[in-house]
Amino acid sequence: MPDLKSTLNLLTTPFPMKGDLPRREPALVERWARLRIYERMRAAAAGRPPFILHDGPPYANGDIHIGHAVNKVLKDMVFKSRFFDGFDSQWIPGWDCHGMPIEHRIEQMNGRGLPTEQVQQLCREYALSQTQSQKKDFLRLGLLGDWDNAFRTMDFETEANEIRFLDRIRQRGLLFRGQKPVNWCVDCQSALAEAELEYANKRSTTAYVGQRVVDAADLAARFSLAIAPGRQARVVIWTTTPWTLPGNAAVGLDPQASYGLYDSPDGMLVMAAETGGKLLQSFGVEHELCAVAPGADLVGLVLKHPLRDVDVPVVAADFVSLETGTGLVHLAPAHGAEDFELCRGLGIAGDNVIDGAGRFVASLPAIGGMSLEEGSKAILETLKADGSLLRQERIEHSYPHCWRHKTPILFRSTTQWFIAMDHPATGDARTLRETAREAIRDVPFYPASGRSRMEAMIDGRPDWCVSRQRAWGVPLAFFVRRSDNSLHPETSRLIEEVARRVEREGISAWTRLSPADLGVDESEFEKLSDTLDVWFDSGSIHATVYRDPRRPDAHGHPADLYLEGSDQHRGWFGSSLMTGCAADGHAPFKAVLTHGFAVDGNGKKMSKSLGNTVSPQQVAGTRGAEIIRLWIASTDYSTDISVSEEILDRVVEMYRRIRNTIRFLLLNVSDFDAGADRVPVEYLESVDRHALARCRELAEQCRKGYRDYDFVAVTRLVHGYCADELGGFYLDVLKDRLYAGARDSRDRRSAQTALHVILENLLLLVAPILSFTAEEAWGVLHESSAGDDSVFLYTWDEAVPPVTDDPEAAEFWRHARQLRPSVMKAIEDVRSSGSIGRSGEASVVIEAPAEIVGSLSFLRAELASIFIVADVTLKEADKVDVKVRRTASLRCMRCWRHDASVHDDTDAEQGMLCDRCRTVLAGFPELSGA
Missing domain, CATH: 1.10.730.20 (Isoleucyl-tRNA Synthetase; Domain 1)
Known part of the structure; x- marks a missing residue:
């Protein structure tokens, strides 16, 4: 009996069933760098329509976490898929380098009090070391991009461009200096942007305080009543910030609401009619409702300040709510944005009661120099002693905290620089708020819910405070006249002089600059020491980086896509939109994609203290970066993205199915020469033509998924194709022809022709997601693993089967x-x-x-x-x-x-x-x- 097994076509392939990804992937990362694949992709794409992806830069501090991996892998998949789809796809990664976290880190390492220039140098060195470490981890994830030309917001050229860019906004009349309440962190000793806040529960003391009416008879008359001589009356206000009471400048009420005049053993009390009786009953105060009057009739009533011998007016305030409190609020214009705007319109001034370190200002009697906690207790004791404190309570409520120090912020009035939201730009009748609204009207959002979040950000955004009181940041390189705070009349010329110096020496050029160096009279003009908000840094990269003609990828048009986490509507998306509209009158992007946060398997936020974190470095080292990539692609990024060992186990099973399918295909074309053995389409066996038609359908569906940024659909299609179309049908049908047919027979070569085309298509379709596996398999298919060929040098159009089933x-x-x-x-x-x-x-x-x-x-x-x-x-x-x-x-x-x-x-x-x-x-x- 002959050895019949030896006559079967039992082939081998160097592509192993077991991926051994942690060992194989680093070699591919090195190969891509050695072969300069990104540069070759750009060269191959010369002349194609451009697709530009801007990188919202991560902060250069600490190791990358799983959220960074989600963000960067999504960008990588977009960049690669657009290249395969026939575009000149461009992605320049970068880092956000200035700001408080790094400066705070340097202070921790070296102590406070260092000279500003030394702080800047230490911060620069630290940020550089962090970008180098993060770059290594990013590349390990299989990311391509122009990493050799990656930007850093601390690059001298970028710092100089930012100084020039701010001046463009100034020239459009949108930059102003003013004293307004801002978010203030006493630990940072600086103003904070809205995006630098996070909300957490805080326990606070609330107080119900009776402010004495100066003329009780006038009050009674407004209620159409008479009052006995000597009878006292008080207006009861409610506040969650008793520490602001020394700054009281007025009391606000709702002019449309009804207010009650209540008789009590301690005199007459005014509160909202809707809630007053219930509150007094809960206080245990005997009371009788004497009369009701509209709030509008009480406007103009004069009250005594709760702590000082000065008078304050009752004013109409449309932001007063009856849902909590008494329907009357005390107004401290130095410590609240709404209070400030209302009082400014009425010509009512207000002074800070808290300094930058969080202590009561020295000029305040009795409490000057006290901490916030000590002074607040003293204020309440004083009010209690004179009978003004009706009740105090402890409540827990959501309150803004500094995102760096996790401490509650204060609202305090300081002199800062702002970009105006509601002032028409020079040469444009529209305000920045109106321009921003119009700019996103036709911008597609992925998911669509992102539009309403962006609109809410635009509508609710106050004037943007862009100045900070720190050392490590791009300076507001202005000279201000000491007598009236006006800018130097030659500001534009001076800005350019400073920018040229910064291009050569970095921001320290401004630090060491003497006004006399530029011919500025120091006795007449003050050189500013403020620095720019880091959100202005990152938000202006569309101009400071991507429009810099010295960069190889410079361009002057909006990016095709901005892609970041869902928290960036008030962060990078918002700052980019505002800078683009302020300087250019349009958005710097054509489309916006947002993704959710990485959470644990139970949907909880990850925390080292909870022990539920998943490290991308650890996953790449044990399972492979490919598993991270497939997990991201196969998960709906429009909501929070769950990850756990169990979830990754399921991803591994999906990967095995795809890898084993690729291996089967490679195995069965290992003796096939595409040049010599290919069977023309018209001579293919019917089932092979059908298989190619189905492959064409897959390619079209996947391309649509990629174009819609629907990576879940792509992974579902590919996995289903491997499991059902190939594994469950076509490959099953082919086995007899492949194994038992004559090696060079036309029917076997027909099958191999189809398999070769299917394999090329499959590798090109999965390459944006399974980049390591596609490159490894491509090298085996084309015997190029030792050469310079790469799956990333081809397009989908070059491999699409030109086959459809006839009717x-x-x-x-x-x-x-x-x-x-x-x-x-x-x-x-x-x-x-x-x-x-x-x-x-x-x-x-x-x-x-x-x-x-x-x-x-x-x-x-x-x-x-x-x-x-x-x-x-x-x-x-x-x-x-x-x-x-x-x-x-x-x-x-x-x-x-x-x-x-x-x-x-x-x-x-x-x-x-x-x-x-x-x-x-x-x-x-x-x-x-x-």
């Missing part, structure tokens, strides 16, 4: 594919009874209506291989029915098919063979005796 074939395959599950089930039922052992032993009769039988007759000869049975008979009937019996045909000893051509009197030396195998063996002279 008759399409109908045949529609009916055959619909029937296949029914046939498989019928076979399994018979097999379970013991009548047959394998589907190949089955003889199948399909009864069906004439239309179906006619359609299936188009390729009747294909049916046995499609169903992997011995033979198929078609019969017309009223309804579909499948009958299975054991075939009478004998089994071929070589291919194991049951075929009518196998006879038991076959040459005993070769055994029982089918005609096909007998022909194949004729090509083996050593077996045929030739």
Whole structure:
């Protein structure tokens, strides 16, 4: 008996079943860098339509976390997919380098009090070391991009460009200096942007305080009552910040609401009629409602300051709520944005009661110099002693905290620089708020809910405080006249002089600059020491980085996409929109994509203290970065993204299915020369043409998914294609031809032609997501792993199968594919009874209506291989029915098919063979005796 196994096409491939990703991936990272793949992609894409992805820069401090991985991998998938889709795709990564976190870190390491220039140098060195460390971790994730030209907001050229860019906004009339309440962190000793706040629960003392009415008779008259001489009256206010009471300048009420005058043992009390009675009852105060008057009638009433011998007015305030408190609020214009705007419009001034360190100002009697906590207690004791404090309570409420120090912030009035939201720009009738609204009108948002969040940010944003009181930041390089705070008349010239110095020396050039160096009279003009908000740094990179003509990728038009986390509507998205609209009158982006936060398997925020963090470095080192990439692609990024070991286990199973499919394809084309062995499309076997048509459908669907940034759809399509279309059908059907057909036969080469095209398509389609695996497999397919070829140098158009099913074939395959599950089930039922052992032993009769039988007759000869049975008979009937019996045909000893051509009197030396195998063996002279 000959060794028939040796005549089968049992091939090998260097592409292993086990990925061993942690070991293989670093070599591919090095290969991409060595071959300068990004530069070669750009060269290959020369002349194509551009697609520009701007990078919202991560902060250069600390190791990257899983949230960074989500963000950067999404960007990488966008960049790569747009390249494959025929664009000149561009992505320059970068880092945000200035700001308090790094300066605070330097203070921790070296102590406070260092000279400003030394602080700046230490901060620069620290930030550089952090970017180098983060870059290594980012590259480990398989990211491509222009990393050799990555930007840092601390680059001298970028710092200089930012100084110039701010002056452009000034020239448009949108930059002003003013004293306004701002978010103030006593630990940072600086103003904070809205995006630098995070909200957390805080326990606070609230107080109900009665402010004495100067003229009780006037009050009674407003309620159409008379009052006994000497009778006292108080207006009861409610505050959650008793420490601001020394700054009281007025009391606000709702002019549309009704207010009650209540008689009590301690005098008359005024409170909102809707809530006053209930509150007094809860205080245990005996009371009687004497009269009700509209709030508008009480405007102009004069009260005594709660702590000082000065008078304050009652004013109309449309922001007063009746849902909490008494319907009357004390107004401290130095310590509240709404208070400030209202009082400014009424000509009412207010002074700070708290200094930058969080202590009461020295000029305040009794409490000057006290801490916030000490002074607040003293204030309440004073009010209690004179009978003004009706009640105090402890409540827990959401309150803004500094995102760096996790401490509650204060609202205090300081002299700062602002970008105006509601002032028309020079040469433009629109305000910045109006311009921003118009700018996003036609911008697509992914997901669509991002639009409403951006609109809410625009509508609710106050004037943007862009100045900070720190050392490590881009300076507001202005000289201000000491007498009236006006800018130097030659500001534009001076700005350019400073910018040129900063280009050579960095921001320290401003630190060491003497006004006299630029011909400025120091006795007349003050050199500012303020620095710019870091959100202005990152928000202006569309101009300071991407429009810099010295950079290789400079361009002057909006980016095609901005992509960041969902918290960035008031962060980088917002600051970028505002700077773009302020300087250029339009948004710096054409589309916006937001993703959720990475959370644990239970949907909880990750925290080292909870022990529920997942480190990208650890996952890459144990499972492979490819698993991180597939997890991100297969998860709906529009909401928070859950990750845990169990979730990653499921991702690994998905990866194995895709990898094993790729391996099967590589294995079965390993003896195929695409140049010499390819079968022209018109001569392909019908099932192979159908397979290519299905592959074309996959390619079109995946391309749509990528264009819509729907990576979940792409992974679902690819995984389903590997598991069902290939594993569950086509590859199953092909095995006999691949393994048992003559090596160079046209039907086998037809199958290999289809497999080769399918494999190329599959690798190109998964490359944006499974970059390591696609590159590894591409090198095996094209024997280029040691050369300089790469999957990232091709496009989808170069591999799309030019095949679709013709109408008759399409109908045949529609009916055959619909029937296949029914046939498989019928076979399994018979097999379970013991009548047959394998589907190949089955003889199948399909009864069906004439239309179906006619359609299936188009390729009747294909049916046995499609169903992997011995033979198929078609019969017309009223309804579909499948009958299975054991075939009478004998089994071929070589291919194991049951075929009518196998006879038991076959040459005993070769055994029982089918005609096909007998022909194949004729090509083996050593077996045929030739």
